[in-house]
Amino acid sequence: MGxxxxxxxxxxxxxxxxxxxxxxxxxxLDDPDPDRRRESALGLVGAPEAVPAMLARVGVEExxxxxxxxxxxxxxxDTEDVAGGLAVHLASDEAGLRTAVAAALATMPRxxxxxxxxxxxxxxxxxxxxxxxxxADLQHPEAHTWLVRMICQDPHPNVVTGAIDALLxxxxxxxxxxxxxxxxxxxxxxxLRFTVNAALPRLTGTP
Amino acid sequence: MASTAATGLSDGDFIRFAExxxxxxxxxxxxxxxxxxxxxxxxxxxxxxxxxxxAWFAALRTSDQGPMLQELINQLTVNETYFLREDYQFDAMxxxxxxxxxxxxxxxxxxxxxxxxxxxxxxTGEEPYSIALRLLEEWDQxxxxxxxxxxxxxxxxxxAKAAHASxxxxxxxxxxxxxxxxYFAAVGAGRYQVDEGIRSAVxxxxxxxxxxxxxxxxxxxxxxxxxxxxxxxxxxxxxxxAENLYGAMRPGGYLFLGHSExxxxxxxxxxxxxxxxxxxxxxxxxxK
Numbered sequence: 001m002g003x004x005x006x007x008x009x010x011x012x013x014x015x016x017x018x019x020x021x022x023x024x025x026x027x028x029l030d031d032p033d034p035d036r037r038r039e040s041a042l043g044l045v046g047a048p049e050a051v052p053a054m055l056a057r058v059g060v061e062e063x064x065x066x067x068x069x070x071x072x073x074x075x076x077x078d079t080e081d082v083a084g085g086l087a088v089h090l091a092s093d094e095a096g097l098r099t100a101v102a103a104a105l106a107t108m109p110r111x112x113x114x115x116x117x118x119x120x121x122x123x124x125x126x127x128x129x130x131x132x133x134x135x136a137d138l139q140h141p142e143a144h145t146w147l148v149r150m151i152c153q154d155p156h157p158n159v160v161t162g163a164i165d166a167l168l169x170x171x172x173x174x175x176x177x178x179x180x181x182x183x184x185x186x187x188x189x190x191x192l193r194f195t196v197n198a199a200l201p202r203l204t205g206t207p
Numbered sequence: 208m209a210s211t212a213a214t215g216l217s218d219g220d221f222i223r224f225a226e227x228x229x230x231x232x233x234x235x236x237x238x239x240x241x242x243x244x245x246x247x248x249x250x251x252x253x254x255x256x257x258x259x260x261x262a263w264f265a266a267l268r269t270s271d272q273g274p275m276l277q278e279l280i281n282q283l284t285v286n287e288t289y290f291l292r293e294d295y296q297f298d299a300m301x302x303x304x305x306x307x308x309x310x311x312x313x314x315x316x317x318x319x320x321x322x323x324x325x326x327x328x329x330x331t332g333e334e335p336y337s338i339a340l341r342l343l344e345e346w347d348q349x350x351x352x353x354x355x356x357x358x359x360x361x362x363x364x365x366x367a368k369a370a371h372a373s374x375x376x377x378x379x380x381x382x383x384x385x386x387x388x389x390y391f392a393a394v395g396a397g398r399y400q401v402d403e404g405i406r407s408a409v410x411x412x413x414x415x416x417x418x419x420x421x422x423x424x425x426x427x428x429x430x431x432x433x434x435x436x437x438x439x440x441x442x443x444x445x446x447x448x449a450e451n452l453y454g455a456m457r458p459g460g461y462l463f464l465g466h467s468e469x470x471x472x473x474x475x476x477x478x479x480x481x482x483x484x485x486x487x488x489x490x491x492x493x494x495k
Binding site for chain 2: 173
């Protein structure tokens with residue numbers, strides 16, 4: 001008893017056996033064991049032929065941990081096809097799926113701009129709120145500009161409030177007038193008014 | 208409005224900068240860290256083509272994940288490691304986590320296989336050897352339970368240093384004198400080498416935490432220390448690292464992150480658990 005060394009010292013990167021093929025991993029996405037599905041989804045990184053099948057499973061996978069691993073693998077592709085295939089779930093009735101997909105899209109700065117116009121024009125304002133959430137975390141030099149556009153142009157106060165909330169961490173005194181204009185555009189919306197009023201002292205440097 | 212002479216940062220600038228940096232790295236600098244932050248921002252500005260904080264910060268926000276942000280992170284994070292660093296987490300391991308692990312695995316005398324502890328990244332070895340010291344000196348079950356300690360890192364040079372386990376005085380300054388006498392040997396030039404018995408008990412591996420295939424050989428760890436590394440990754444890499452750590456752990460296993468890191472900002476697959484000594488993350492027991 002006490003401290004023991006592992007019996008067979010391992011060199012993981014040298015002695016690692018060949019992993020299962022993409023074909024086998026794909027078939028395991030239907031395995032009843034969620035842990036096996038999770039590991040298969042992670043193992044499919046670098047197998048672009050698996051992307052359509054994984055995208056098709058995003059909406060039907062019931063285990064949130066398996067869904068997370070699929071999204072981690074899919075997001076690594078950062079292609080317009082993947083972004084488009086994920087973005088459709090922003091309108092899902094399932095909050096867990098919507099949120100997980102939004103978090104994945106926020107890690108796709110190369111391809112997300114391609115789906116942005118259709119998301120900004122989505123008739124469902126909740127989709128546009130989710131879009132603002134994505135832009136809050138998207139590491140893209142235009143993210144700030146897109147949020148400003150949402151604040152100026154979106155007709156729904158919840159979307160504008162969401163965009164303001166997303167903008168605030170990177171907002172400066174230059175954005176004060178933008179916030180004042182938004183507050184004036186929706187004078188009867190208490191949440192938007194609260195959000196702007198709470199932000200102004202920090203941005204203007206006044207109590 | 209207050210400002211500092213070196214950078215010209217106003218209080219408002221500092222708050223905006225702190226919020227930006229927190230958003231990008233998860234590291235929060237309170238006003239009490241103002242002097243530390245101002246000095247390092249000043250260095251970044253001097254190393255850049257910009258003359259003022261406003262111009263530098265605007266360029267930083269525009270370029271975002273680029274080299275400007277990396278330089279800033281390098282300036283604002285302390286890479287130095289040493290024995291018994293952030294040892295409140297070792298306190299948690301001894302007082303709460305290990306008893307829970309033993310209970311979950313059937314208790315002393317009935318546990319099958321060793322308790323497995325992983326330090327990743329282990330850098331030059333201070334962390335896994337600190338774990339060994341704390342277990343040997345302070346865990347009353349160490350004579351009744353087998354414990355495997357593994358250290359892993361992507362850098363082969365630091366692993367070679369970890370294997371040699373020779374440290375300067377600064378690195379061992381928090382090690383009690385009695386422990387120094389018992390487990391270290393002076394090897395000259397103010398350096399001290401960890402005793403062969405401990406060195407040989409720690410298994411070292413070279414691995415990239417983001418490499419799912421390589422991480423497949425790490426399985427069934429009861430406790431993982433993964434401190435102050437996820438902050439260096441972009442969001443996607445952090446997600447994959449989190450998934451790989453999850454796969455390396457036994458259901459119900461415990462994950463310690465650095466004090467400024469939050470798994471909640473990376474992935475929802477772990478369950479945060481509040482211990483008396485602080486926050487730890489668990490692989491859910493319901494999952495296989």
